[in-house]
Each structure stands twice: as C-alpha cells, then as structure tokens.
Amino acid sequence: MCAIMGRKNDILKILVQFGADVTLKGPEGMTALHLAAKTGNFSAAQIILDYYRQNGSVSKTETFLNMTDNGQWTALVWAAENGHAEIVSYFISLGADVNICDFHNNTVLHWAALSGKIDTIYPLMLPNTLYNTQNINGDTALHIACRQGNTRICLVLVANGANLYTRNDAGEIPLDCVPDDNSQCARVLQFNMEMRSLGNYKERKVLCHDISNGREMYPVQMVQRLGNEETMIMSDFKYITKNIILQNSVQIDMRISQMRVCSCSDSCVTENCQCGQISIQNWYNTDGQLISDFNYEDPAMIFECNDICGCNVSQCKNRVVQRGIKVPLQVFECEDTVKGFGVRALVKVSKGAFIAEYVGEILTDAEADRRTDDSFFFDLGASEHCIDAKFYGNISRFFNHSCEANVVPIRVYFDHQDIRFPKIAFFASRD
16 A cells, blocks of 8 residues: 555556455545555556456456445445546446445545546436435435536536436526526536437436435435326335344244355365265356356245355355345336335346345245235245245335246245245346
C-alpha cells in the first residue's frame, strides 16, 4: 500500500511477484486495489489484476475485483467517485459489478453522477446496469445529476431508461431537484417527460425502493404501472431472510452429532467431500450454478457444507443457497391484473443459477388446516409441515405460478440435516 501511495510501481511489481497478498485489508477495510483506484494509480491496478488473473480463474478474479471495504465500497466506486475514467473502464472490462450497493444503497452510478464527470458515466452504460436503484434517501442517480444541474449526465441517464417520475423520500421527482427551473437541464427533462407522455413508453411508479429494508445484497424495488390506483403495501407483512418458527410443536433436529461434515482442503469439488457424498455428488460447478447434467424433472436433494465443516468458507464451492440472493430482482405489477404482482430479474440469468429461497413461517399441517388463506403455502412433502409466507417472507412470496415455469424448487440443507425440514431453493431451469 505504501508503494501504491508513493507511486513506486516497480517496487509494487516485485512485491506482488514474490507473493505479497493483495487481498489483505488495511485501514477502513481497503485492499491495495481500492487504494490504487482511489488515487488514480492505473499502472498499480494493472499490476495487481494482471498477476491475480494469471494465478486464478475468471470467477475468482471477479470476486476479488468486487471486494468491498468497511463502507461497502468496491474499487470501482472509488475510481468513479474520484473521476478516474480510465480505471473505471478497465474494471468494467474485467467484470466489475456495477450494481453492488454500499451501506446507504448507493451504486457506482450514484457516485459517478455525484462526481459530475461524464467520462466516468459512459463506461457504466451496460445492458445489466440498474438505472433506477434508489439510495436510503430515495434518490436515483438521475436525482443526483439533476441536483447538480448536470445536463449531459442527465441526458445520458434518460437516454438509457432512467425513470423521470421516481419520487425520493422528500416526494421529489428528478425535475424537482434541478436548482434553476429555467436552466437547460430543467428544459431537457421537461422535454423528455413530454415526449414520453406522447409515446408508448411505460413509466413505472415506485411503491417502495427496497421492501427488504437493506436485508438483501441488492435493493428490492416494488413498482406499479403509472396511472394505476396506488396499491397499499401490506403493513402486516415482515420481510425476513430465514424461516421462522412460532409454534412450539415444530421441532427441528439441530444436533451436531446427527450431522455429517467435511474437512476438505480442495474447495469441496472432489468426490471425497462428505457433504457431497450425502447429496450423491456435488451438484454445483465452480461458478456456483447447477451442473449441466442436473435433472430438473426429478431434482436431487442437495446437502451444502455447514458451519461445522472444516473447509475454507471463502473457497468452498458447495455453499450457494446459504450465501443468499445474488441476482437483482424487482417486484412489479403484472399486465394481467388477476395475477397481481410478480417478480422479474433485472439482469440476464443463466440456467442453473440460484434465484431465491422460499422463506416464511414453518407450520404443522394441523395449524395450516386452521388457516383460511393458503395462497402462500409451500408444502414440505411427507413431513406434515409447510411454509406460510403470507405474513413473513422474502421476495419469493411474490413469485407467480406459470405453465411455462423458468425456475424449479430444490430441497437444500445446511443449517441442519433433518430431512423433514428442507430449505426450498429456486434455481433457474432455463436461460
């Protein structure tokens, strides 16, 4: 880090070649790559990543590239916030994630807009960029650009689909944030709002910018078609990320003595892994997706490694569902009003990718029979138990049934190995 700060890149190269650990975190949780991005030391960033790419897989490089500091900032955010466009472009070319949020729900697009430098905005205009993510104040990147009166950045964001009607927590749409009503920036926004009203463009109203309240890696927006009567979000619904139990009669066997564990040193990818043996084999590939010959018609049970296992958690390839939702998802109002709300992915999802776990309240069948609404029940099979997501649940609660389903539920275990109580994990069954 001292070599990077002093721009002693020849020394940095020697240190890296002789095994200096570039993943170690220093003050404020920053790695050497964070520091290179912050200071605009492009050569240092290249030295670090070139070495890392030569000694690891593509997925491992992307994981390192997307590491966050104590503020949940990636190296990409540091480069964009400080206006280092060349480094931003370089990171993007290597697979940097543009949608990771910091602790205030800002993405790199928010910080690039705040920097006011158009050259850092252009590389972020990608097919998978989420232009309408709102931070904890409800601001999108367009709100921030408007607040600064930056016409060029506003134009780029609007041209790529930024929502002109999203309201922040102060009730402001982006136009309301422009300091001067008679400025070029204000006139450009007014013109685009007029054009969208005349065209076929379907603007969405954001009912909630994050129904998970920061519990997921990406904010979970809930949107509705503009012009429809606003739907009231259920006040008695609580967003959770793990199943809950309210009945004393529901008893899960959590005894460690009843669990098989592994002590692998090879990322749990061989047939020697004890957890994989319970599952018959390891069903995940190195990218954390189901292997190509997985049977989606008759899916096997999957036993992931657990907290008692001796394997390295950061390197283990048999931990997917327990790492949580990694796909940006959105709750939206369906065109068919009978269906109400549904869920869509905001980026392309590959076959075999984990989408979400179905979570809620675990009930006995006897208790389930006493409840009048079974709309959110998911039967756990022969165990005489089910999951009810009506009052407690996550985004999977809003999944709709389909005759052409693109996800499949799979029974997964990791907190325990009590066969009666599987985790219900949804995986993509097609691209």
